[in-house]
Amino acid sequence: MPAPAPRRADLDARRDRWFAHSLKAAALLVLAVLLGAALSTLWGGREVLIGHGLDFLASSQWNPVAGRYGALAPVFGTVVTSFVAILLAVPLAFGIALFLTEIAPPWLRRPVSAAIELLAAIPSIIYGMWGLFVFVPFMAEHIEPMLDASLGQLPVIGALFSGPPLGLGVLTAGIVLAVMIVPFIAAVMREVFLAVPTRLKESARALGATPWEVVWHIVLPATRSAVVGGIFLGLGRALGETMAVTFVLGNAYDIHASLLMPGTSISSSIANEFNEAVGNHRSALLALGFLLFVVTFFVLLIARLMLRRLARREGAT
Amino acid sequence: MIGLYHRRAFVNVLAILLATASTLIGLGFLASILWITLARGLVAFGMPLITRITADGAQGGLANAIVGSLIIDCMAILIAAPLGVMAGTWLAEYASRSRLGALIRFMNDILLSAPSIVLGLFIYMVVVLPMSAWSNGAVSFSALAGALALALIALPVIVRTTDEMLRLLPSTLREAALSLGVPQWKLTTQVLLRAAGSGILTGVLLALARLAGETAPLLFTAFGNNFMAHGPLDKMASLPATIYQYTNDPDPAMHAIAWAGALMITLFVLALGMLARWFLSRGHLRHE
Numbered sequence: 030m031p032a033p034a035p036r037r038a039d040l041d042a043r044r045d046r047w048f049a050h051s052l053k054a055a056a057l058l059v060l061a062v063l064l065g066a067a068l069s070t071l072w073g074g075r076e077v078l079i080g081h082g083l084d085f086l087a088s089s090q091w092n093p094v095a096g097r098y099g100a101l102a103p104v105f106g107t108v109v110t111s112f113v114a115i116l117l118a119v120p121l122a123f124g125i126a127l128f129l130t131e132i133a134p135p136w137l138r139r140p141v142s143a144a145i146e147l148l149a150a151i152p153s154i155i156y157g158m159w160g161l162f163v164f165v166p167f168m169a170e171h172i173e174p175m176l177d178a179s180l181g182q183l184p185v186i187g188a189l190f191s192g193p194p195l196g197l198g199v200l201t202a203g204i205v206l207a208v209m210i211v212p213f214i215a216a217v218m219r220e221v222f223l224a225v226p227t228r229l230k231e232s233a234r235a236l237g238a239t240p241w242e243v244v245w246h247i248v249l250p251a252t253r254s255a256v257v258g259g260i261f262l263g264l265g266r267a268l269g270e271t272m273a274v275t276f277v278l279g280n281a282y283d284i285h286a287s288l289l290m291p292g293t294s295i296s297s298s299i300a301n302e303f304n305e306a307v308g309n310h311r312s313a314l315l316a317l318g319f320l321l322f323v324v325t326f327f328v329l330l331i332a333r334l335m336l337r338r339l340a341r342r343e344g345a346t
Numbered sequence: 347m348i349g350l351y352h353r354r355a356f357v358n359v360l361a362i363l364l365a366t367a368s369t370l371i372g373l374g375f376l377a378s379i380l381w382i383t384l385a386r387g388l389v390a391f392g393m394p395l396i397t398r399i400t401a402d403g404a405q406g407g408l409a410n411a412i413v414g415s416l417i418i419d420c421m422a423i424l425i426a427a428p429l430g431v432m433a434g435t436w437l438a439e440y441a442s443r444s445r446l447g448a449l450i451r452f453m454n455d456i457l458l459s460a461p462s463i464v465l466g467l468f469i470y471m472v473v474v475l476p477m478s479a480w481s482n483g484a485v486s487f488s489a490l491a492g493a494l495a496l497a498l499i500a501l502p503v504i505v506r507t508t509d510e511m512l513r514l515l516p517s518t519l520r521e522a523a524l525s526l527g528v529p530q531w532k533l534t535t536q537v538l539l540r541a542a543g544s545g546i547l548t549g550v551l552l553a554l555a556r557l558a559g560e561t562a563p564l565l566f567t568a569f570g571n572n573f574m575a576h577g578p579l580d581k582m583a584s585l586p587a588t589i590y591q592y593t594n595d596p597d598p599a600m601h602a603i604a605w606a607g608a609l610m611i612t613l614f615v616l617a618l619g620m621l622a623r624w625f626l627s628r629g630h631l632r633h634e
Contacts, residue, residue, distance in 0.1 A: 048531035055432035069471035124368025152559020269461025
């Protein structure tokens with residue numbers, strides 16, 4: 030062999046190594062971002078987290094003037110609005126997925142599923158504006174007086190639905206969040222419903238099952254873990270959503286039994302106050318951010334684990 | 347027997363009706379949001395919107411916010427696209443069977459839906475605060491910080507599409523090139539990335555569409571500015587942050603401008619979505 034040939038190969042080998050290393054460094058950046066987001070907010074919130082200790086989680090008092098910071102009210106608001114959103118979004122998303130996979134005629138499926146996907150593409154600030162200017166007055170004039178007069182008068186659940194028709198509040202925020210997360214849950218459900226083998230469904234139909242029975246007894250059990258994964262994915266979105274909630278939640282550090290009363294959430298507290306906050310106030314908001322990040326991380330972790338299990342099983346068969 | 351048969355048929359019809367109703371509810375919300383945005387956005391739509399700046403308030407426009415958004419979004423994509431394509435390539439071509447690759451792919455999916463407001467806080471802590479400390483407060487909030495925060499949101503989208511698009515390519519493509527003695531880096535950059543190009547571009551466009559409406563992380567990174575920014579280290583206005591500010595204003599004239607801005611963002615996002623779809627369909631045609 031002439032001399033230049035091995036040198037060329039050496040050069041290629043060196044370039045290959047450099048290339049692989051730089052690609053790997055870029056990939057490790059993903060881990061660095063997640064770790065950095067957690068550590069930087071933890072570091073920024075250290076004064077309040079250490080200074081207040083467990084009181085930070087247990088106290089409902091949020092008083093920047095007195096220097097008291099308790100996370101209970103924003104945590105309560107985040108959890109309750111997300112819970113309301115999931116409660117409303119899951120049946121809605123299931124209905125949409127059912128419609129798109131079993132009921133709609135084939136020519137209608139593509140446009141309708143594209144339209145539902147569009148719901149996910151609309152930026153959250155637009156949801157917020159629409160919520161504040163259109164949906165809040167609608168709730169105040171029509172829905173909330175009706176709820177107060179009907180459900181609000183019942184013995185046990187009455188406390189949830191009684192109160193002045195402000196429009197702004199936990200229920201309104203939950204509904205707006207539900208509309209935002211429906212497309213995510215519906216997309217996962219539709220995808221896994223379509224992945225169920227046709228012969229399984231056809232066998233059930235051949236035995237005389239109605240389309241609904243096929244979905245309820247065959248499709249849903251076969252896709253249960255992915256459906257739960259999709260729901261957790263929606264929950265993760267709902268917990269961290271900021272703009273839509275900030276506009277319609279009312280921004281009040283209160284904890285009420287009634288869903289019609291205003292509240293606050295972790296993300297809306299941060300969005301509203303961060304730029305005016307100094308010292309311990311800022312530290313408390315960063316600590317809230319840390320809390321939010323850790324909670325959504327674990328919710329999304331569960332979601333992805335559930336979704337991965339299905340993918341693996343599909344790969345095995 | 348008849349009773350059972352009728353009950354099952356009834357439940358089936360009920361399920362079909364409820365499923366159709368939920369689809370109509372979903373479509374109803376979509377129609378309402380789009381219609382309201384269009385109807386209220388057109389009221390203040392006009393030349394002053396793009397020629398005048400936000401310092402003029404209710405008589406002004408959104409010129410500095412539009413320019414700011416374009417600059418911040420473009421900077422964010424320029425930062426995120428190369429890094430995202432590199433990371434996605436590593437996942438698909440170098441680490442498809444390694445445990446670290448599986449971990450990063452998994453974590454990337456989590457980052458994809460992580461709360462954007464916390465990513466804004468992260469950039470505030472690691473970019474805004476240190477820059478302010480180094481420059482003795484001369485530089486604090488900046489367009490660069492805003493772009494970095496948005497880049498973190500775009501990154502996982504681009505990583506994921508690159509990874510997926512590369513893994514869709516037939517392995518014969520790799521084997522053919524390798525059997526000719528082509529080194530891996532050349533194979534990757536000149537064969538694989540080229541073949542997956544339209545798919546990756548789709549991912550970049552979708553990432554841009556997601557950035558266009560992001561508000562929360564910009565509040566404490568790029569902040570806002572009622573005038574044209576002087577450079578990437580200056581505070582910079584953006585459409586979403588301006589809309590947020592105007593919506594909180596009691597003056598209805600400000601709300602009209604906010605709706606016009608909202609309409610602009612919505613049209614931009616819809617156009618990008620359609621463009622992405624078109625690229626994807628074109629890519630498929632070429633492969634077949």
